[in-house]
Amino acid sequence: MTPRQDSAVPKLRLRGVTKRFGANVVLDGIDLDVAAGESLVVIGGSGSGKSVLLKCILGLLRPDAGSIAIDGEETVGLTGRARDRVNAHIGMLFQGAALFDSLQVWENVAFGLIQGRRARRPEARARAMECLDQVGLHPRVADLVPAELSGGMQKRVGLARAIAARPDVVFFDEPTTGLDPIMADVINDLIVATTKDLGATALSITHDMASATKIGDRIAMLYKGRLIWVGPAKAVFDSGDGYVDQFVHGRADGPITEEAEAEA
Amino acid sequence: MNFLAIVGRVFLAFVQQVGRFAIFTGRSVGHMVRPPFFPRLIARQMVEIGYYSLPVVGLTTFFSGMVLALQTHVGFARFSAEGAVATVVVISITRELGPVLAGLMVAGRIGAAMAAEIGTMRVTEQIDALTTLSTNPFKYLVAPRLIAGVTMLPVLVLVGDIIGVFGGYLIGTTKLGFNPAIYIERTVEFLEVTDVVSGLVKAAVFGFVIALMGCYHGYYSRGGAQGVGAATTNAVVSASILILILNYVVTELFFAQ
Secondary structure (H helix, E strand, O other): OOOOOOOOOOOEEEEEEEEEOOOEEEEEEEEEEEEEOOOOEOOOOOOOOOOHHHHHHHHHOOEEEEEEOOOOOOOOOOOOHHHHHOOOOOOEEEOOOOOOOOOOOOOOOHHHHHOOOOOHHHHHHHHHHHHHOOOOOHHHHHOOHHHHOOEEEEHHHHHHHHHHHHOEEEEEEEOOOOOHHHHHHHHHHHHHHHHHHHHOEEEEEEEOOHHHHHOOOEEEEEOOEEEEEEEHHHHHHHHOOOHHHHHHHHHOOOOOOOOHOOOH | OOEEEHHHHHHHHHHHHHHHHHHHHHHHHHHHHOOOOOOOHHHHHHHHHHHOOHHHHHHHHHHHHHHHHHHHHHHHHHHOOOOHHHHHHHHHHHHHHHHHHHHHHHHHHHHHHHHHHHHHHHHHHHHHHHHHHOOHHHHHHHHHHHHHHHHHHHHHHHHHHHHHHHHHHHHHHOOOOOHHHHHHHHHHHHOHHHHHHHHHHHHHHHHHHHHHHHHHHHHHOOOOOHHHHHHHHHHHHHHHHHHHHHHHHHHHHHHHO
């Protein structure tokens, strides 16, 4: 199945995105469209290029070739205020939450509002409290520092920070990694609820299939720097593709293992 | 791999490092002098560098002043010039020992802390998070540390100079038998403004170098705890070496005939 080609301008549009590190080709001509309001999940094994793809879209890495457009605006090569303007419409939940150790929880949540949008602290705090409530955290958590929180609570704070500026597009990097199954499901529910509430477009990367099928409308599989399958989330377990089948069912035997052994 | 390929690879890696450092320095200085500034962060770094380094700098210069008085007295007695002890102590402290010792102490304390903090932020994706939250890491992390380093090191050195001279005075008057009034008179008599100013200029340069090395090595740290550890070591070693090199350069600029 090939990536969907919409006639309308997609929220996120990637064409021929390529990234190499030395001789290692990590992304090899990625073409992908994500429609407004859609939730797309990119799955793939460790080292398949998922994180690099996300970093290229966020402008943290510059692709060697290709185009990345958000709302039709080319973002590759944007720097300074032009990049900040694009980022103002983006929310991001990092794998380890990436909370700022030296700031209190509410300051973490309100960071983008205070520093990025120059909001006044009382207003920013009010919005932070609202977001903390939205992700199910008690108001007393607001004045703690991240080191005093559990992993699940840190993820919730990270999610609150990602949605605080009411972004149009939210990115999730391995949102359930390191969490127990119950907390992982709680986070999945929160992701679905908050993105729906915002009406935002979501792009997630994960190798947790329970998470992928729960939060994604569509799923794309990245393998050796290429998108080898894109389709509805419901169809991922019956894709008919040997590589996708082996990955989503977590089988030790299959074409992925055979290729790895042949290359070793 | 043939020999030429190895040499070429090493040379290219060196050029890449130099280029990366030059770009980092340029961007850092640009953000250091261009608004907007972060007064809270600058104040926090000033307290960290200035206030919390005071005990270690004070102790170092105090005992150095004492040792200097003792050694000068022993050495100068060989040609009956013991009377110059106060002058030698004050000039040595203000021109050399104050800024260099304070610089090395702060490099160990602050340079390491900066590299560790920024390095940890790098490996835990906090720096990436800053960027996605429309906040420039150079403006938010690097510039406040550079401003605090450049402004607080001279203050620390000034205080260190006074404490060091006092250490010499204490030994001179209690152990070497100098009259307190004469010791103070000799201290002030031959001291020139240039002696103090050159030391303060050195301190500002060292403050810049310490903060720059801490930020640079932290910013480019890789590979988890081991990478942060390596960044910390590199920050202290490179700052210490640069302090000694730049000490010569600034001395040459001020006092070369």
